[in-house]
Amino acid sequence: MEKRIVILGAGYAGLVCALQTRKYLNSSDASITIVNKHNYHQLITLLHETAVGARSDRSLRIPLQKVLHDKNVEIKKGTVVKLDPDAKQVKLENDETLTYDLLVVALGSETEYFGIPGLKEHAFTLKSLNQARLLRAHIESCFARYPLEHKRELLRFVVGGAGFSGIELVGEFADALPRLAAEAGVPLELVEIYNVEAAPGILPGFDPELVKTAEESLKARGVRFMTGVPITQVEPGLVHLKSGDTIESETIVWTGGVRGNQIVVDSGLETDPRGRAKVDEHLQSVNHEDVYVLGDCALILNEQGRPYPPTAQLAWQMGAACGKFLYHDIRGGLKEDFKPNIAGAIASLGRKEAIGKIGKSFKTTGKMAYFFKDASNYRYLNKIGSVFTNR
Template sequence: MAKKVVILGAGYAGLVCALELNKLTTAQEVEIILVNKHDYHQLVTQLHEPAVGAKEQKDVTVSINSILGAKKIKFVQDVVVSIDKAAQEVTLEHNKLSYDYLVVALGSETEYFGIPGLKEYSFTLKSVNQANRIREHIEDCLKSYNQDKKDSKLTFVVGGAGFTGIELVGELADMLPKLAAQYNVPKDKIKLINVEAAPMILPGFDEELVAIAKKSLEARGVKFIIGTPVVQVEPGVVHLKTGDTISSDTMIWTGGVRGIPVVAESGFQTEPRGRAKVDEYMRALDEKNVWIIGDSCFVLAPNGRPYPPTAQISTQMGENAAVNIYSSMKHIKLEKFNPVLLGAVASLGRKEAIGSLGKKMKATGWLAYRVKDASKYRYLAKIGALLKS
């Protein structure tokens, strides 16, 4: 009788896991069920582009059914409510699913660090719908400025200077002047501010590349406030730990992630931010048939720091989980998660980027922009290769 594998989430980790497991097994061996709340896969590494109108929703989403085609993967569009480990059952909003093996790849949600007003009065960038809301809000601010002349409508604050924050700032730096011209707003009135609690932007990047990125963005009008936490957000006002305030109708928060609540609520062991602890095979601790991958889990790299929540890491987690589920079914040795880090690239807007390609090679400017395109589509290429196999 075929084993039933239920995969929760069709982000990079979950989708690659499903496709890889499909390649490794036959229909007689396994029934694969992929659950996702949307009927599309989101290219979350590109959400900063529709957020400023540089791309449309259709450019950053891919139909799940078009990806799966005729493969032996059943897609269920539904929302996960709870997981019963003892009964080996997942409760959805409209259904229940039993499983022999479970993969939890539900992603993450925004971490607000208990900052008063931050959740209520800021935008976040973790989905296409959120990107669309940011774009609409920015356009509304520019449209209405000439009616009331409120400077706060032309002051845009991005909290957090990691990958997402800096890539969004880069897009805004390029697009806001164009939008200002479109809506007949004085360009010199626009302020773009990036606030970061840590002492530097883009943690993990080479200091030389960080300096290049900062210089490029500052040349396009970005003001950085580094080493200064946000302590409160009110309508129209961002409060900083220094006691200073920023009058702004737009606060976009990219400052951290935490685990989806259903993981901790279902009894899995988690770290303080609610991300699941896993063993070296990506299995939930003390569980032999549950894998937790992608942004839903917490894994330390050899340097003692957690692996970053990137598509590059997530796709490799998906591959590893698929291999180990197959190995468990066949009662053969499991494979430890040991990702190959291919470098990292951060977009700085329409025409610039920085990148580190391995330990020795660095790239900036137009070269890195071309590398960036290849890097971001590498994950789709991986999915495409699995589709053909």
């Protein structure tokens, strides 16, 4: 009898899961429905590039139909509002209800604001193409307004958080601001970029030698780092710091943390305090074995018992593994435990420059590191059967 598989989310984990599942199972084994709020897949690891106009947002948008057109996978555009694992139902925003035999939850994460007053209301975030487009339009507006209003806060840009997302964004800022200033006829020396981080240094937990390289490169291009200084409050045009200092700015972008999807928390799946679903060695919910949880909304622990950081490579590896697990659920056989193979970590520092660690010991910087980052993007696109469009 045909099983009904429903996959929620067409991000890195969900899309790869759909492709791999159909690779192993034909339509007589299972129907596959993938639900996504947009009719396209987003390359969110490159959002920092389109946020400052370095790459067209169209190039980060891959139509789902293009990838899945011959895979016999139903694409349903919709927003999930509720999961009911006990009833095996998913409710969508338009009041449509889907039923399933096996469910894959890959809904991604939400921004963690840590209870900082005003941060959610007054800061930009960078978790979708629409948010990137909004930020880009705002930045361009700031430069266009300055010759008319002469407010210094229009040319002062604050990025909260100095993890990979924050550093990649300030790197793009550093490379894009000279162009934006020239186009608006604004003296470049008036433009300021601040990167504020609560931890003692940038890129917490990353290789110290590479961190030093990144910091030197970014400082040379005008980035001002404020580390060990948490943001305590944000008001319109004003950022308050724990040190008592304030920064007047019309632009604050928050990249300082993520948490699990609230829909998962509300569903009754067992989660940790950060809202990530607890899963077993086969990526199944610990209290609902017919529900798989992948990507940023799943809690995956490393050998030291610490959560893996949410990355695209971890997400699509989970998606690929889940395809095999679904095959065994329907066809039988033993499941192998999921064991991530983290090839390394690379952070771009702007146009054609990056730092990275490949494997356990190989370090790379500059253009070579950027080449490795580009190569990892092409590797992923090859896996899903797509290519970059024109910038």
